[in-house]
Amino acid sequence: MTTVNTSRRISVAIVDDDASVRVSLQRLCEVFGVSAAVYASGREFLSSLDTGPRADCLLLDAQMPEMNGFELRRRLIARNVDIPTIVFTADDAPELAAHYSATGIVAYLRKPLSSDELFAAIERAVSGSGTPL
Amino acid sequence: MRPDAQRDVRLLPVGLLLFALISLAGNEIGSVLRYPDVGTAVLFPPYAALTAALVVSPRRDWIGYILIDAAAHLVAHFPGWSLSWIILASAADIGRALVAAALLKRFFHGPPRLDGTRPLCLFVTSAVVIAPAAGATIGAMNVIVHVTSQPYWAVWSAWFLSNALTGLTMLPAFISGFAYAIGTSHVHVSRERLIEGALLGLSLCATCAFTFLGVFGRQPLALPLYAPLPLLMWAALRFGAAGASVALTAVTLSAIWSLDRGTGPFLSVSPHANVLVIQIFVLFTAVAMLWLAAIATAREAVAQLHNALLASLQDHVAILDGNGVVLEVNDSWRRFAEASDIPFFHRVRAGDNYLAACQSSADYGNVTAAGVLAGVSSVLSRNRRRFEIEYEHDHDNRRDAYTMIVEALERADGGAVVIRSNVTTRRQAQMEIEEQRRQLSHLARVAVLGQLSGAFAHELNQPLTAILSNAEAAREVLRRRPDAQQHVAGMLDDIVAADRRASAVIHRLRALLKRGDRRIQVIDTKLMIEEVLELAHTELITRRVEVSSVVSPILPALWGDKVQLQQVLLNLILNGCEAMAATTESDRRLVLMAEIDGPHSVHFAVRDSGTGISPELMDSLFEPFVTTKPDGLGLGLSISRTIVAAHGGRLWAENNGGGGAIMHCVLPVTEAMHVTTHSVVMPKFAAVRDE
Numbered sequence: 001m002t003t004v005n006t007s008r009r010i011s012v013a014i015v016d017d018d019a020s021v022r023v024s025l026q027r028l029c030e031v032f033g034v035s036a037a038v039y040a041s042g043r044e045f046l047s048s049l050d051t052g053p054r055a056d057c058l059l060l061d062a063q064m065p066e067m068n069g070f071e072l073r074r075r076l077i078a079r080n081v082d083i084p085t086i087v088f089t090a091d092d093a094p095e096l097a098a099h100y101s102a103t104g105i106v107a108y109l110r111k112p113l114s115s116d117e118l119f120a121a122i123e124r125a126v127s128g129s130g131t132p133l
Numbered sequence: 134m135r136p137d138a139q140r141d142v143r144l145l146p147v148g149l150l151l152f153a154l155i156s157l158a159g160n161e162i163g164s165v166l167r168y169p170d171v172g173t174a175v176l177f178p179p180y181a182a183l184t185a186a187l188v189v190s191p192r193r194d195w196i197g198y199i200l201i202d203a204a205a206h207l208v209a210h211f212p213g214w215s216l217s218w219i220i221l222a223s224a225a226d227i228g229r230a231l232v233a234a235a236l237l238k239r240f241f242h243g244p245p246r247l248d249g250t251r252p253l254c255l256f257v258t259s260a261v262v263i264a265p266a267a268g269a270t271i272g273a274m275n276v277i278v279h280v281t282s283q284p285y286w287a288v289w290s291a292w293f294l295s296n297a298l299t300g301l302t303m304l305p306a307f308i309s310g311f312a313y314a315i316g317t318s319h320v321h322v323s324r325e326r327l328i329e330g331a332l333l334g335l336s337l338c339a340t341c342a343f344t345f346l347g348v349f350g351r352q353p354l355a356l357p358l359y360a361p362l363p364l365l366m367w368a369a370l371r372f373g374a375a376g377a378s379v380a381l382t383a384v385t386l387s388a389i390w391s392l393d394r395g396t397g398p399f400l401s402v403s404p405h406a407n408v409l410v411i412q413i414f415v416l417f418t419a420v421a422m423l424w425l426a427a428i429a430t431a432r433e434a435v436a437q438l439h440n441a442l443l444a445s446l447q448d449h450v451a452i453l454d455g456n457g458v459v460l461e462v463n464d465s466w467r468r469f470a471e472a473s474d475i476p477f478f479h480r481v482r483a484g485d486n487y488l489a490a491c492q493s494s495a496d497y498g499n500v501t502a503a504g505v506l507a508g509v510s511s512v513l514s515r516n517r518r519r520f521e522i523e524y525e526h527d528h529d530n531r532r533d534a535y536t537m538i539v540e541a542l543e544r545a546d547g548g549a550v551v552i553r554s555n556v557t558t559r560r561q562a563q564m565e566i567e568e569q570r571r572q573l574s575h576l577a578r579v580a581v582l583g584q585l586s587g588a589f590a591h592e593l594n595q596p597l598t599a600i601l602s603n604a605e606a607a608r609e610v611l612r613r614r615p616d617a618q619q620h621v622a623g624m625l626d627d628i629v630a631a632d633r634r635a636s637a638v639i640h641r642l643r644a645l646l647k648r649g650d651r652r653i654q655v656i657d658t659k660l661m662i663e664e665v666l667e668l669a670h671t672e673l674i675t676r677r678v679e680v681s682s683v684v685s686p687i688l689p690a691l692w693g694d695k696v697q698l699q700q701v702l703l704n705l706i707l708n709g710c711e712a713m714a715a716t717t718e719s720d721r722r723l724v725l726m727a728e729i730d731g732p733h734s735v736h737f738a739v740r741d742s743g744t745g746i747s748p749e750l751m752d753s754l755f756e757p758f759v760t761t762k763p764d765g766l767g768l769g770l771s772i773s774r775t776i777v778a779a780h781g782g783r784l785w786a787e788n789n790g791g792g793g794a795i796m797h798c799v800l801p802v803t804e805a806m807h808v809t810t811h812s813v814v815m816p817k818f819a820a821v822r823d824e
Contacts, residue, residue: 018595020631024602027624031606031613063591065674090594111594112601115609 010126011035013055013083015045015072017064021111025059028115034122041065042072049081057125059118062089062100070099077104084125088113148190148315149197155182156205175389175408179205179226180233180268180299184260185307187234189244189315195234199227214279221275229268229296233260244312247305247374248430253423260304265296294412301419302385305378329371337364337380341387347396358398358414365418369426373433377419377426385415448554451481455547457488457513466553474528478502487551488513501526505537512539512549523556533557570775577768578700581707588671596631603628655803656695658688658735662727665702676710677718682725688735689802693780698800701773701784705739705796708769712743712794734782734799742793746786754786 012029014036016022022038029036037055039045041064058076062069069087076083087100088109100108107121159178179202186198206223214222236259237245240252247253269292276288344360361384368380388411392399399407443450443463450463459481462470470480478494481487488509494502501524508520520539525532534557542548582589607624662684673680691698706723713721722742730736746754755774770784777784782800789795 018599020599020627020634021595021602024599024606024627024631028602028606028609031609063671063675088598090591090598112598114601115605 009033009035010057010122011037011053011055012057012059012122013037013039013045013048014059015039015042015064015069016059016061017041018061021061025113028118032115032119034119042067042069042075045072046075046079049079054081054083056084057106057122058083058085059122060085060087062087073100073105086118086121086125148186148194148311149201151311151314152182152186152198153201153205155179156202157208160205160209174295175298175412176302176385177295177299178303180229180265180296181303181307183226183230184233184237184264184300184304185311187230188237188308189312192238195231199231202227202230218275218279221271221278225268225272225275228271229264232267233264233300236260236263244308246430247423247427248434249427250424250431253374253427256305257301257420257423260300261297265293265300268296269293294409294416298385298412298415298419301423302378302381302415305374305423306382307378309375309378330376333364333367333372333376333380337361337368337383340364341384344398345387345391345396346394347391362418365422366425369422370429372426373430374423374426377422381415381419381422384418385411388415448552450553451487451551452542453487453509453513453549453551455513456486457509458486459483460548469553472528475526476502478505505539508537509539509549509551512541513547515541515547517541534560573768574697574700574772574776577704577772578696581700581704581769585668585672585707588669588675591671591675593635596635599631600628600635603631652694652696653692654695656691656693656698658691658727659684661691661695661699662702662725665699665706666725668699668703669706672707673710673723676713676721678710678713678721678723680706680723680725682727684725684727685729687729688727689729691735691780691800692803693800694776697776698780701776701798702737702739704769704773705737705798708796709739709741709743709794712741712745714743716743730799734801737798737800738795740789740793740795742789742791745788745792746794751786751788755784 010033012034014022014025014029016025016038017040019040022040026036026038036059037048037052039048043066045058060069060072067075069089073085073087076085085105086107086109087105088111090111106125107117109117109121156179159182162176162178183198183202187195190198203223206219206226237256240255240259245252245256247256269289272292273285273289276292277283277285281288340360344358361380365377365380365384369377372379388399389408392404392407392411399410443461446463447465449466449469451459451466452461454460460483462481462483467482469475470482472479476494476499477497478487478490478499481490488506491502491506491509495506501522504522504524508522511517512520518541522537523534524537525534527533533555536554536556538552538554540550540552542550603624607621607628610624611621662682666680666682669680702725706725709723710721713723720742724738724740726736726738726740728736755770774784777798777800780800782798784796784798786794786796
């Protein structure tokens with residue numbers, strides 16, 4: 001089991017339209033000492049950027065109604081928001097991975113996420129070694 | 134036609150020779166049967182001989198017969214008569230026969246068959262009225278010029294009458310004889326017929342001797358005139374026009390002979406008047422007898438057709454009268470009735486009472502017999518026009534399926550026809566088609582679900598994600614703070630909920646993917662729509678299609694197979710999505726509508742905002758293997774229509790006024806659906822496709 005370096009409390013933003021996924025991921029992060037803010041849609045997350053402090057890392061669901069993960073990622077780039085992003089998907093289509101890597105993300109994970117994978121990716125994202133895939 | 138032509142060539146000499154003999158003899162007889170004072174024959178056989186020869190032979194042979202006829206005239210009359218007389222007489226004879234033969238060939242195909250009122254009328258008009266009149270016109274002229282100075286019309290009518298009489302009495306027999314001699318007609322004569330014919334001939338000879346020749350002494354008055362009538366009728370009824378013709382010729386010849394002998398009923402002082410009386414007597418008798426023969430022949434033909442038709446049927450057929458007595462059965466029925474291991478009511482033959490047979494089988498507990506009894510009774514009593522029953526029957530160690538149809542006979546005496554068919558093969562084929570249809574339907578469903586596989590993965594992975602995250606969090610919490618039970622309880626609750634959700638997804642998948650018999654049930658229409666939309670939910674999101682549903686608040690329940698109907702709706706929705714692949718994302722709108730359509734049905738419609746259906750595709754849209762998708766099977770809509778039709782509904786497509794297409798589907802509601810599961814379980818695939 002990976003333990004996250006807690007010298008500084010890491011914060012992540014989770015965007016997923018599915019409440020159960022959203023809540024369980026938040027719970028997992030909190031238990032492992034990572035603070036997590038949750039957003040039900042890309043729009044919700046975008047508006048949070050104007051008000052609150054920015055999270056260290058974005059955990060983004062690829063498939064969402066209205067604005068999907070890919071589109072949110074594009075908008076962030078357009079707004080010059082450089083936030084390390086981990087995309088996860090419940091779809092196992094391989095073409096999606098290629099799709100996302102073009103937008104410069106840290107990790108592309110497949111649901112269900114194992115905590116090992118997730119925190120390794122988060123660590124990679126926040127340690128600056130978050131070189132895009 | 135080739136063998137016939139060869140036979141003609143081979144038989145032509147035979148025909149010509151035969152004709153030459155008849156012509157010579159005929160001319161002699163004609164001379165003998167002359168009117169006492171005008172020199173015109175009472176009966177003129179050469180007319181019948183030449184006409185018959187021409188009628189039964191091809192036109193290219195006519196010249197041969199005509200030359201022989203002319204030669205016979207010459208031989209018969211040359212030393213006695215002037216050449217000019219002979220030439221004119223030949224012209225009259227040949228012209229008359231040509232007219233008769235040409236007309237008869239025009240009205241009849243092949244030798245004339247006097248087997249009805251209409252053919253008889255045509256024959257009489259041609260050979261008894263027009264041709265004799267034409268011959269008389271020339272012949273009377275000849276007689277006036279060369280022989281006598283009588284009034285033209287007197288001679289004309291004498292000529293006409295003698296030829297009309299010949300046409301009526303001798304011609305039918307001559308035609309049959311010639312046709313038989315040159316092989317264009319074949320008659321099989323049984324021994325019984327020969328005996329009957331001989332008996333008739335003897336009786337006729339005796340009667341003629343009695344009536345005309347005074348063999349048994351002079352008879353008072355003209356009473357014996359009627360003596361030949363029963364025998365003529367016998368000939369007409371039993372031996373047709375040819376038989377009647379032979380008998381009439383015999384009677385006529387006897388009557389003419391009686392004049393010479395001064396015997397018989399024709400006892401006028403003037404020989405001329407006597408001849409006229411004979412001619413008129415024979416003329417009217419002949420018309421009546423030939424008519425009788427024609428009707429008898431027609432009746433015989435109808436009976437033969439009836440028997441041939443019955444014999445040709447594979448199905449077992451029995452005809453019942455109004456009381457249920459079997460009037461007639463066909464060969465198939467008879468053969469089946471002879472089988473050993475069949476119930477009593479299948480063994481009935483002509484003369485048995487079918488109702489009584491069914492009753493006694495029913496009394497022994499045969500359920501089918503009881504059903505048949507009820508059905509046949511209701512048809513015989515005119516309570517219904519038609520009754521149909523299907524049953525199985527063990528026979529020769531195998532089980533056969535039968536259909537029995539009882540149809541009322543439309544006639545004054547009532548009755549019914551019972552038709553029993555062995556439908557085992559047909560039913561097996563039907564079951565095979567049904568099985569294939571089921572496999573195809575399953576294939577199409579798997580194909581549709583294949584399209585949704587990504588969506589299903591997403592559907593399943595979402596709850597699995599939650600379960601896993603919660604479980605891992607719980608484990609971590611318990612590892613760090615073993616006392617935090619409340620925390621753990623909440624997490625476990627969530628795990629349970631998510632797990633149920635995953636299980637529900639799997640359950641739905643299984644229901645759709647599973648191959649099995651149809652389950653006919655009452656379907657909650659609204660619930661069915663909701664489930665379909667749920668199934669398609671993720672796919673619609675992925676395809677960026679905005680979906681809305683316009684569903685009436687109250688929808689009546691449907692009756693049928695829920696999985697199949699969901700397959701249809703899912704197919705229509707996915708087709709709609711497919712149609713909008715090229716549409717701008719913001720314009721991809723799909724509307725699912727469901728509303729009550731009259732008291733007996735629900736109308737579903739799926740409207741998309743795609744490109745619509747091209748006119749050339751519109752007609753073949755529901756045919757199998759018609760597709761616009763590069764990887765599509767083209768079975769979705771064809772199977773959907775089959776499913777809908779099997780549920781007693783209709784599925785059709787149209788283009789939307791504002792672009793895109795609308796697929797309509799009307800399905801009957803529970804109340805309107807007859808609870809004959811049969812029509813739902815066994816749809817006829819081919820019949821549906823033909824719509």
